[in-house]
Amino acid sequence: MLGAATVYFVAPLIASARFSFEGDHGSLSLSGYTSALGSHEFWSSLSLSVEVGLGAVALELVLMLGTSLWVYLHAPKWRLFVETLTLVPIVVPVVVLVLGVSGTLRFLPSFIVFTPVILALEYVVLAMPYAYRIIDSGVRSINLSTMVDAGRSLGANWFRVIFTVLLPNLKGALLGAGFMTFGLVLGEYVMASLLSFNTFPVWLETVGVVHATEAVALSVLSLLGTVVVLGAVAIVGSARAKDRLGERGHDKAQGVSTVPVGADQR
Amino acid sequence: MAIGVSCLVRQEALSHGLSRGELGEIDSTTAKLEARGELGEIDSTTAKLEARGELGEIDSTTHIDTDNEGTGETQSIQDAATLPGRSGRCLWKCPAVGVVPLLAYMGLFFFLPATGVLVEAFRSNSGHFSLLNLAIATHGTYLKSLSVSVELSTLSAGIAAVAGLVVVVAIVSSPSYMIRRVSTSVSAVLANTGGIPLAFAFIATLGNFGVITKLLAQAGFNPYAHGFSLYSIIGLVVVYQYFLLPMMILVMLPAVQGLRREWSESAASLGGTRRQFWRYVGLPLLAPSFFSGLLVLFADAFAAYATAAAISGGVIPLVPIEIGNFVSGNVIANQSHLGDALGLEMVVMVIVVAVVYGTVQHRRARWTS
Numbered sequence: 001m002l003g004a005a006t007v008y009f010v011a012p013l014i015a016s017a018r019f020s021f022e023g024d025h026g027s028l029s030l031s032g033y034t035s036a037l038g039s040h041e042f043w044s045s046l047s048l049s050v051e052v053g054l055g056a057v058a059l060e061l062v063l064m065l066g067t068s069l070w071v072y073l074h075a076p077k078w079r080l081f082v083e084t085l086t087l088v089p090i091v092v093p094v095v096v097l098v099l100g101v102s103g104t105l106r107f108l109p110s111f112i113v114f115t116p117v118i119l120a121l122e123y124v125v126l127a128m129p130y131a132y133r134i135i136d137s138g139v140r141s142i143n144l145s146t147m148v149d150a151g152r153s154l155g156a157n158w159f160r161v162i163f164t165v166l167l168p169n170l171k172g173a174l175l176g177a178g179f180m181t182f183g184l185v186l187g188e189y190v191m192a193s194l195l196s197f198n199t200f201p202v203w204l205e206t207v208g209v210v211h212a213t214e215a216v217a218l219s220v221l222s223l224l225g226t227v228v229v230l231g232a233v234a235i236v237g238s239a240r241a242k243d244r245l246g247e248r249g250h251d252k253a254q255g256v257s258t259v260p261v262g263a264d265q266r
Numbered sequence: 267m268a269i270g271v272s273c274l275v276r277q278e279a280l281s282h283g284l285s286r287g288e289l290g291e292i293d294s295t296t297a298k299l300e301a302r303g304e305l306g307e308i309d310s311t312t313a314k315l316e317a318r319g320e321l322g323e324i325d326s327t328t329h330i331d332t333d334n335e336g337t338g339e340t341q342s343i344q345d346a347a348t349l350p351g352r353s354g355r356c357l358w359k360c361p362a363v364g365v366v367p368l369l370a371y372m373g374l375f376f377f378l379p380a381t382g383v384l385v386e387a388f389r390s391n392s393g394h395f396s397l398l399n400l401a402i403a404t405h406g407t408y409l410k411s412l413s414v415s416v417e418l419s420t421l422s423a424g425i426a427a428v429a430g431l432v433v434v435v436a437i438v439s440s441p442s443y444m445i446r447r448v449s450t451s452v453s454a455v456l457a458n459t460g461g462i463p464l465a466f467a468f469i470a471t472l473g474n475f476g477v478i479t480k481l482l483a484q485a486g487f488n489p490y491a492h493g494f495s496l497y498s499i500i501g502l503v504v505v506y507q508y509f510l511l512p513m514m515i516l517v518m519l520p521a522v523q524g525l526r527r528e529w530s531e532s533a534a535s536l537g538g539t540r541r542q543f544w545r546y547v548g549l550p551l552l553a554p555s556f557f558s559g560l561l562v563l564f565a566d567a568f569a570a571y572a573t574a575a576a577i578s579g580g581v582i583p584l585v586p587i588e589i590g591n592f593v594s595g596n597v598i599a600n601q602s603h604l605g606d607a608l609g610l611e612m613v614v615m616v617i618v619v620a621v622v623y624g625t626v627q628h629r630r631a632r633w634t635s
Contacts, residue, residue, distance in 0.1 A: 070364030100379025
């Protein structure tokens with residue numbers, strides 16, 4: 001049974017790798033990769049995705065960290081409310097949210113609605129259920145109020161407490177949430193395509209219609225990229241957990257860093 | 267923790283009837299001591315303090331003090347205590363203030379568009395209340411797409427759930443430690459795949475000119491000559507397994523690992539057979555996890571858009587793809603609110619699944635606690 005499952009999961013990877021090296025008359029060739037990577041549109045769509053991703057990550061981290069710290073230190077009664085609120089976007093499929101965005105948000109200034117800015121803003125909402133949980137569990141795992149009290153009583157102002165005490169201690173959680181959000185943005189197709197922004201997945205889909213080899217070559221690279229990034233996050237997470245909690249914390253940290261967020265990309 | 271300790275000190279201070287200056291001192295002492303880990307000394311400090319001030323004043327001091335935490339206020343506690351009164355304070359110190367940015371953000375970029383869909387679904391083209399859109403959305407071609415969507419999600423979730431359970435049992439009973447360790451990480455990675463790259467990988471594998479298709483055809487068995495097509499519902503079911511199966515593994519692995527060996531041993535020592543153990547103990551214990559996993563998979567498959575769009579090119583009528591057509595404007599103009607009605611239909615579907623999921627989780631919590 002395990003063997004059959006392994007074949008099912010490995011076969012498409014090998015087959016598409018083989019497909020991507022297809023040259024003329026069945027010869028092996030790198031032309032799929034060279035022409036894809038040499039294309040101007042590849043770089044422009046990828047850089048659009050990266051820009052939107054960085055914007056969404058920055059906004060997400062500030063909003064989630066700020067809310068989570070406030071709730072922990074100052075408004076513990078609001079915790080259940082905020083947890084529920086950040087979870088709600090799961091109930092609305094992306095395609096329905098796009099429907100609302102294109103219909104209802106028309107009144108916003110055009111430099112928001114008709115530029116990729118709207119994508120970054122909406123991706124913050126899509127990533128929120130996962131990002132909030134990662135950051136909040138990070139905030140709750142350190143002895144936050146002791147750190148704040150100690151820092152404050154030693155004369156640090158709030159700015160200093162946040163930047164020299166809290167952020168370094170929350171690095172793992174912030175990295176995890178950041179990578180997660182960035183990965184979601186790089187793979188998100190539905191909203192970008194329906195709002196007609198040429199991000200990487202949208203461009204990839206249009207290439208696939210005409211140049212199958214190139215599209216498959218890029219898909220192979222993109223699947224490998226997912227594996228590498230997620231692997232890196234898992235390794236960072238588990239190494240940190242070992243530092244902090246010893247062996248027992250390992251599984252828990254891994255669970256946090258590898259929340260399946262693919263749902264929004266399909 | 268620190269809040270807890272300082273509260274304790276404050277309570278003792280109250281019972282001793284302290285004046286406010288000294289209260290401030292204790293607070294900073296507490297924090298410093300804690301920073302060094304010398305908690306033991308605090309109690310003796312408190313004990314030495316004299317009983318002097320009036321209770322009423324101290325009460326207000328402590329109140330202001332707790333409010334100060336987390337506001338970026340640099341004043342000392344004594345200064346805060348000299349503030350005139352409650353008037354105007356709530357603006358900055360009330361606990362709700364810090365939640366406002368999140369609420370505003372969610373309100374503008376999530377709740378407003380979502381309610382927009384909800385409201386528009388009940389509106390006719392002339393802007394009046396109407397149930398016409400919902401009526402159209404649940405009849406004819408749209409009913410057909412709903413049933414195709416449900417069929418696709420049920421089939422792929424069902425297959426993935428059963429196969430996932432079998433794989434999990436195989437993983438747990440495998441003697442190799444490596445397999446058990448690696449399978450979680452691998453599943454977590456695979457559960458994150460999907461979308462356009464996965465669609466193309468499968469087109470390269472099992473598509474018309476896919477590598478495996480060619481190999482099979484050379485071996486004398488062309489799957490396309492035997493009723494298979496990647497660009498059909500069956501094809502999508504095959505592709506969806508790629509992310510649904512790993513998700514099921516992630517859901518079921520902890521549950522199956524949680525079946526303690528003592529349980530099967532005690533069942534055996536009471537004279538039960540292996541079969542009876544599974545029938546009366548094992549499966550009933552796994553049932554809630556299995557069922558909630560099934561619901562997660564169903565919701566995931568139901569909402570999937572990109573994979574289906576890239577593989578079928580929009581040929582297979584699915585609810586998400588119909589909605590997409592409304593957004594991109596590939597539809598007849600006088601049905602502008604029909605997309606909203608379909609959206610509402612989808613949200614209702616997901617909410618029903620979520621409610622059932624919550625109920626199942628509740629039952630599971632009863633068992634495992």
